[in-house]
Amino acid sequence: MMRLDALVSSLGGELVGDGSINVGRVATLDQAGEGDLSFVANPKYLAQLKSSRAAAVIVGRKARDAVTDRPRIVADDPYLYFARVARLFNPPPAVAGGVHLLAAVSCTVPASVAIGAGAVVEEGVVLGEGVSIGAGAYIGREVCIGANTRIAPRTTIYDGCLIGTDCIIHAGAVIGSDGFGFAREREGSWVKIPQVGRVVIGNDVEIGANTTIDRGALDDTVIGNGVKIDNQIQIGHNVRIGDYTAIAGCVGIAGSTRIGARCMIGGQAGIIGHLTIADDVVISAGTLVTKSIRQPGVYTANLPVQGHGDWVKNFAHLRHLDALVDRIRALEQRLDNQAKS
Numbered sequence: 001m002m003r004l005d006a007l008v009s010s011l012g013g014e015l016v017g018d019g020s021i022n023v024g025r026v027a028t029l030d031q032a033g034e035g036d037l038s039f040v041a042n043p044k045y046l047a048q049l050k051s052s053r054a055a056a057v058i059v060g061r062k063a064r065d066a067v068t069d070r071p072r073i074v075a076d077d078p079y080l081y082f083a084r085v086a087r088l089f090n091p092p093p094a095v096a097g098g099v100h101l102l103a104a105v106s107c108t109v110p111a112s113v114a115i116g117a118g119a120v121v122e123e124g125v126v127l128g129e130g131v132s133i134g135a136g137a138y139i140g141r142e143v144c145i146g147a148n149t150r151i152a153p154r155t156t157i158y159d160g161c162l163i164g165t166d167c168i169i170h171a172g173a174v175i176g177s178d179g180f181g182f183a184r185e186r187e188g189s190w191v192k193i194p195q196v197g198r199v200v201i202g203n204d205v206e207i208g209a210n211t212t213i214d215r216g217a218l219d220d221t222v223i224g225n226g227v228k229i230d231n232q233i234q235i236g237h238n239v240r241i242g243d244y245t246a247i248a249g250c251v252g253i254a255g256s257t258r259i260g261a262r263c264m265i266g267g268q269a270g271i272i273g274h275l276t277i278a279d280d281v282v283i284s285a286g287t288l289v290t291k292s293i294r295q296p297g298v299y300t301a302n303l304p305v306q307g308h309g310d311w312v313k314n315f316a317h318l319r320h321l322d323a324l325v326d327r328i329r330a331l332e333q334r335l336d337n338q339a340k341s
Helices: 004-011 043-050 078-089 308-319 321-340
Strands: 014-016 036-039 056-059 072-074 174-177 182-184 190-192 199-201 212-214 221-223 281-283 297-299
Touching (some): 004 014, 056 078, 212 221, 308 321
Parallel strands (some): 056 072, 199 221, 281 297
Antiparallel strands (some): 014 072, 182 190
16 A cells, blocks of 8 residues: 555655545546545546545546545546556566476576576577566577566567567567568469568567567568557568557558557558558558558548448449549539530
């Protein structure tokens, strides 16, 4: 538990009301109870404050005096403040150094490193202080992993990859598998192109479960500092992703695409290969990007859901769109000729 005034002293913000109360958990408005700290990030939920049992609440500056008389922390960004409180109350478990008897390790390991049962760490691997490698993970030859990075169970990191400090790689992720590179013979068979690049991952990167990042064909696949990648994402060979970009689940990024810094890519979006995406671009969920985006902004290319009958009728109209355009042009020409005569 932590006093509210001590929390504000540590994280900033403005305290309104009794700072002596203790809070020990963050919770949603409807689930909060005694000793819980809740938050209101969206003004449409302010009405729920009346029925909430939260001991205290985080609100924005516009809601400082208008919504409740209970103790509150006023912050410029309540959701960001909530995230910082949640991290303070829920730190990651400490890494207890040591190599499990059932792990196979072929390199020197610092005493602060933890390696779980069934993990395989090959020759030439360099592990920083405080690294954690989960049960059943595989770390290939000459891999370098920076200090305090956590590798979850059943993760695979292929030979030669570089991973920075303070990263989190979740279970089932595959880093450094071959990119999809083939040349076609005249008769139709395929010749595999050796993928000899690496995957280079910056600091403070999080990679979700079952995500795959392919190694480069010749150059490296590069993931910048602070990038956040969700579950079940495919990143092709030679892709470069700029610092602090966030990518939601089930996105597919084809090879040799360059994505700028601070971008946000919504779930199930697709980006074809050899494109350039500028800094500070937002791509909406489900969007298929088929050409480069050179300017910051929000980009969307999908259809809202509708009833099946409406979709069938609308699609029927789309099938005849070319003919309709021709008819309109012909009608415009006739009107133009009549006006001239």
